[in-house]
Amino acid sequence: MQKEGKVVPLAAAIDRGGRTPLPCLPVLLLQVRDKAALQLRQGLQDLFANADDTLFEMADKAFDRCDQHLYFEAMRDLRLKRKSIERGFLDIFYDTFARIGQVDLLAHLVEPGKLRSKAQLERAAAIDGMVARVLSRDGLALQQLGLRLQALLDRPLHEQHNPLGPAALCGYFLDAGCNLGVGLRVKLILLKLFERYVLRDIDVIYGEANQLLAAAGVLPELQPAPRRRAEDRRMSVRRGPANPGQEVGADAAGQAFFASVQTLLAPLRGQFAPRLQAVAAAQPISTADLLRLLSHLQHYVPATHEADDFELDQQLEQLLLRVSVRSGTRRRIAVADEDMINLVGLLFAFIHDDDNLPASLRALLARLHIPLLKVALLDRGLFSRASHPARRLLNEIAGAAIGWECGGEGLRDNLHLRVERIVQRLLDDFAEDVGLFAELLDDFLAFGQDERRRNELLEQRTRDAEEGRARALQARQQVQQLLNQRLRGRVLPLVVVQMLVQAWSQVLLLAWLKQGEASQAWRDAVQTLDLLLASITPPHEPQALLQQVPGLLKALRDGLASVALDSLATREFFLQLERLHLRACAAGASQPDGADQPLDEVLVGEDIVLAIAEEPACAPRHFADGQAALLRQVQRMRIGTWIEVRDEEGPLRCKLVARIDSSDRLVFANRTGMKVCEWSSASLAQALHRGEVRVLDDGLLFERALAAALDGLRL
Structure with a gap:
């Protein structure tokens, strides 16, 4: 293992722990410690490998943007500090073993005087629940380990002094992650992950430690605790019925379907081992023998990058010839089995030529020809039940991978690697137990659900962004149309035109986007624009203008404040507007002091364009x-x-x-x-x-x- 920066490999860490001065610790205890450290390190790696997906799922389900940001920041912080947490956990673990029996490992977790805040109470409650679940499952094994450690050390060892106790392990994890900048919710999530990926397999540590100490003569008379392993339960399901042959053809609907198809398959007979079948005395081999031949061939299926010279009919013909020579009797494939081989061959011929699937996926699925053929020979229900695990696995893989881009070098992403592992697992392990397909289907569905949720969140963001862009474009076009209706062709003061185009257009956009064209806010903004234009157009009755101006000025100030127009620009505009109002009131009479200064005016002769118009990437063309x-x-x-x-x-x-x-x-x-x-x-x-x-x-x-x-x- 190569070193990356200052990361110390696990073996070096264990050696370092072994060099700690421990004059009172026997070698057996060091062996227990080191074996436990390996298991704990693996559990932590599984925890961090799955933490990203868990936090992403929480972010996906969060309705509040702040919550989403919280989970995304937690993902980032966890990636940055993952290595330091792992090292800190093992350092605390080694240090605790060095002082075994000398300190109360649970003191900092249970002292009531320190549990003052609500966050500390919730964390303590979560730990208590985790510890209780471990003790209910593996309490006997932990108790036996405590007794053996006590006998080995030749001094009393209370439960809270056991460095492998569940509460102590939780304490190591909390101490190692104390510098993690996350809130209580994320810490509780990480504790749940710690229970799932570390404490879940704690019985393995207890079992191996007890076995090691018992073999060395430490309280060998204690009866070993029963093993609790999830794999044991899965193996019992995987083993299935005692006699797999009883399941062959058990599905009546599948049998009926196959019988109806056999007439159509008759013209294809004779393609497998024709030289042997030409001999009338040739005896058919049993389905069980055929399955054994296929299992043999299954291990020689070439990889996708190798030359595709593996023809199933030729391989079977060679095996049948070899069987005939060894037995001294001509052998052939039974008619029903040959029909099934031909039917499955047609399915995979379609898959091979189906250009709806990426080429890389077709190459992978082609390697499943023999495993699917064996399933079909074992269980006719493959053709009658849409819920058959082998059938669903094929469909789920094809559905998840349809988006692969053909011909690229970057195909080996997580999905591609997962499909490769599934295919290789079936080629390596599938004999006659169809339950393996069910297990792989469950794993792939769980993997696909996480990836689908992640992709759907990104798709939703893309969708929201595009809908927002379209809505903004529509609002901009509406505002442009309104301004052109009011301004085009008129000679107006430059200061008013600039304010309307640069600032008041934003007020109109905001009203349209937030509340819509039919809203009161939009109507008020349009009315203010019209009043402004009317107020600067002479002649005016001074009394009428004086009645309109206060409301107009208030509406203008409120609107410009809503779009955060610069205060200096706002002040300058209102000074200029005051001069315009004075000029409008004068209407040819002698103007007051300061009102005779010329004001720049401009002819709005062209359409106002607020921004570069955003057109679709592919604009509509002439359509036949x-x-x-x-x-x-x-x-x-x-x-x-x-x-x-x-x-x-x-x-x-x-x-x-x-x-x-x-x-x-x-x-x-x-x-x-x-x-x-x-x-x-x-x-x-x-x-x-x-x-x-x-x-x-x-x-x-x-x-x-x-x-x-x-x-x-x-x-």
Whole structure:
């Protein structure tokens, strides 16, 4: 293991702990300590590996932006301090062993005088619950370990002095993470993760420690505590029925389906081992023997990057010839088994040619040909039950990976690696227990749920951003239209035009975006604009103007304050406005002092544009009448539809995440939820017509493959 910076490898840390002066500790105790340290280190690594996903899930479920920010900051802080927490935990653990029996390890957790705040009370309650659950499961093993440590040390060792007690371990974790800048909620989440990934397997530490001490003669008469392992429960499910052969063909619906298909499969018979089947005396091998042959071949399935020269029919023919030579009897495959081989072969031929799937995924799924064939031989229900675990696993993998981009070097992301591990696990471990598919399906669904939730959150952010952009564009166009209606073609004071275009337009935008065009705020802002223009246009009755000006000035000040216009600019505008009002009142009479200074005026001769207009990336073009069907297809396209875009850099797969009706934009994002392109309805229909884009079929893979196989047989 290479060193990264100042991170000390675990072996070095254990050696360092071993060099601590411990004149009173026997070698057996050091062995117990070191074995426990390895297990605890692994548990902490699992904790931190899953903390990101857990905190991301909490951020996803949070309704408040502040809560989301809290969880995202906690994720960042945890990544930065992960190594120091791991090292701190082990350092405290080693130090505690050095002083075993000398200090009360629970004192800082249970002293009532220190539990004053609500946060400390909640933390203590959480720890008490965790400790109680561990003691209820593994209390006997812990008690035996305490007795053996007491005998080994030859002095009393109270429960609170045991460095491997659950409360002591919680204390190490809290002390190691004391500098973590997170709040109580995040600390409680981390404690739950500590229980799940460290305390969950504490019985392994207790069991190994007891076994080591008992083998060395420390209280060997104590009866070992019963092992509690989640793997034991999973193995009992995985082992299934005692006689797997009883499950073969047990599904009546599956049997009926296969019987109805056998007539269609008859023309395909004779493709496997034809030289042997030509001999009338050839005896069929049993399904169980065929399964053993397939299990043998399963371990020789080549990797995806190797040459594809592995033909199942040729491999079976060679094995049958070898079996015939050894037994001295001509052997062949039974008719029903051969029909099943042909049917599954048709399914995988469809998968091999299905360009709706990325090429890298097709190469991976092709390696599952033999495992799926064995499932079909064992359980006809594969074809009649949509909930069959092998069938669902194939569908879930295909559905999750449809967004892979073909031909790229960056395919080996977490999803790709997970699918590779599933395929390899089936090739290595699958014999005749279909329960392995159920186990892998559960694991993949849990993994897919986390990734899907993460991607959906990013998609929602993309969708919100695009909808906000469209709404802002619509508001800007409305304000531009209003200003042009009021100002275009008129000669107005420059100071008024500048204020309306630069500042009051923002007041109008804010009112439209926040409350809408029909709101009172919008109507008030428009009315203020009209009053302002009317107030500076001579002639005016002085009395009428004096009645309007106070309300107008208040409305202007409130509006400009809402958009935080610079105070100096605001003061200068109102000084100029006062001169304009005085000029309007004079209306040709002798003007008061200071009102005769010329004011710059401007002719608004062109349309006012508040900002560069944002047009869709692909603006609508001329659309031929003959392409109306494609336009209707685009208009009916549902959110979540996958497409493939062909360009010079290679195919790009993306899915529809937002449809902006106000600006006729369809926004597409990649598998991670990041926006990659957008079209109008017409331009996307034209791209489909030219073949630059195609819609992918993301239906269930097994169902599509089976339907295609049956259609091909009926031709």
